[in-house]
Amino acid sequence: MELLDNLYIGLGVALQPMNLLFALIGCLIGTLIGVLPGIGPIATIAMLLPLTFHVEPTAGLIMLAGIFYGAQYGGSTTAILVNLPGETSSVVTCIDGHQMARQGRAGAALAIAALGSFFAGTVATMVIVLFAPPLAKIGASFGAPEYFSLMVLGLIAAVVLAHGSVLKAIAMIVLGLLLGLVGTDGNSGGTRFTFGINELTDGLDFAVMAIGVFGLGEIISNLMQPSAERSVLTQKITSLWPTRDDFRRAWPAVLRGTALGSILGILPGGGAALSSFAAYVLEKKVSKTPSQFGKGAVEGVAGPESANNAGAQTSFIPMLTLGLPGNAVMALMIGAMTIHGIQPGPQVMTERPALFWGMIASMWVGNLMLVIINLPLIGVWVQLLKLPYRFLYLCILLFCAIGVYTISNSASAVMIAAFFGVFGYMFARLECEPAPMVLGFVLGPLMEENLRKAMTVSSGDPMIFFQRPISLVLLILATVLLIIVAMPNIRSKREEAFQEG
């Protein structure tokens, strides 16, 4: 069985002491930032990118992945106990999770969330094992025109599934594509948009931009807002064990959430946040007693929490197999791979099987760790919530500053990051989502290269994109998506889905 062989290779890599250690570190950091509102996985992964220079690529990627799915676990703790979403993906968990906590059933809510997430994580790992190889095989047969069209589809889908204005999101993608082109043009040797800054001749560094936009931008936005009252639920968590009735009601919701999350995670633009919103809406729709939602319905915790974890994990599929990032975290993962000289794409699986399968197996190992470290340690995490933001942001600021410097040991990188911090704040204020920009940034150079190759093959005839069947289908799909989202009644439905709650 090839499948079992692959899993065997993967587990062998994931269980090496060094990799286990980094998975644990990633899970702990992920839980920590998941618990703490005001800092999310995107900013954290951006800040820790420079640190992964110093470790082996497999260990580094395992840690970064751990931060992402660990944050989904941690976010639910804060949502349930404090009624504040630790992460955007746990916004809907606040609704029923906190009500359960108020009824003295915080332990049950936390346990259902953790066990549901673990189940979802296990299934999602299997989904990756099953679907990654065939997808990579399809990807390997793609030529330049197909790749170009695939990226167009990926970017459009990311816009459609993200929230906010479609037009602004497309503009942000174009801005990202342009920023990705800064530096020396590999093809003609000319430099572009470098402003005579030496640092920029090699291109704008991905981590510098991400730390600026997400790390610094987030600090500034948070400081501008009046600090929200945090009332940590002080009553003791008596029993972690859910009742028989809880289990009976939760398990179908976990199954539905897992299925929904696994599917939505694979789509470009999908991932954790979208999955949990969709799962909540679904649970409310299928419930025989929808009136209980908002009053502590256990399904309202089980469904979304399973979905966000499944979605977080299956969003690795397009990144690992096609080199196509579906969300900002995956774009950062691609950045991390490139830093280590690994060109993301279908060849990763065949050329670096240990890294590929090791990372996947480590996700399952990490999920197991999370259940173990989370349930008994809930008390510790709750204590951390008392850490005031005025101290926390100084730590983040320091990590951003030194992190940026260490990327290339250059002071001008620190200035460039500060510059992007201003942009990050401005984007937040003008409601321009920075995530599509990051996707564009990662794909910019690749798209240009594939466009060039395709045009050289066709001697300058753009019809090549419509004559190749796969490319044509991808472009048609992209157009259909754009038309759908432009239709007014669907647009309002889309807004509704994001505002549910």
Next chain:
Amino acid sequence: MSSQDGNAATASPLLGLLRRKNVLAGLFFIGVAVFGLWLSRNYSIGTATRMGTGYVPRLLLWLLLVLGGGVLVQGLRAAREDMFPQPGGILRFWPLVAVTLAMVAFGLALERLGLVIAVALLLGIGSLAERNLRLWETVAATVLLILLSWLIFILGLGLAIPLWPVW
């Protein structure tokens, strides 16, 4: 700050339009596009078969210009729109200024004045961004974080950053 973010009518209608988020966003995209087009005016364009340095960037810049125009029009046509909060002086933007200045100071200081002074500057200026500053707490935090960054980055990772000023 006590100044409110309310949507109070502004004195001039033009200023009112400028406070609309989409109007500002549209103007931003247009501004970037125009600036980029000016920067890339001398980049060789080449042909579709043999694209020059400027081919793809200029294509994207024109696209950005059109999209920015679209966002601007959306902002102008909307009957009611999300408003950008009333400026209310530079004080409103104080965190933005402080965090940016802190980073710049850190960047300028690190290689010459060493890690200790650079981090002290970063955190000293950075802590001004918080409205209810508590002096002793900040000093304690700064000392702790200097120690931590020395442990992690110089001892642990062995980065070549001077600890004290280099003469």
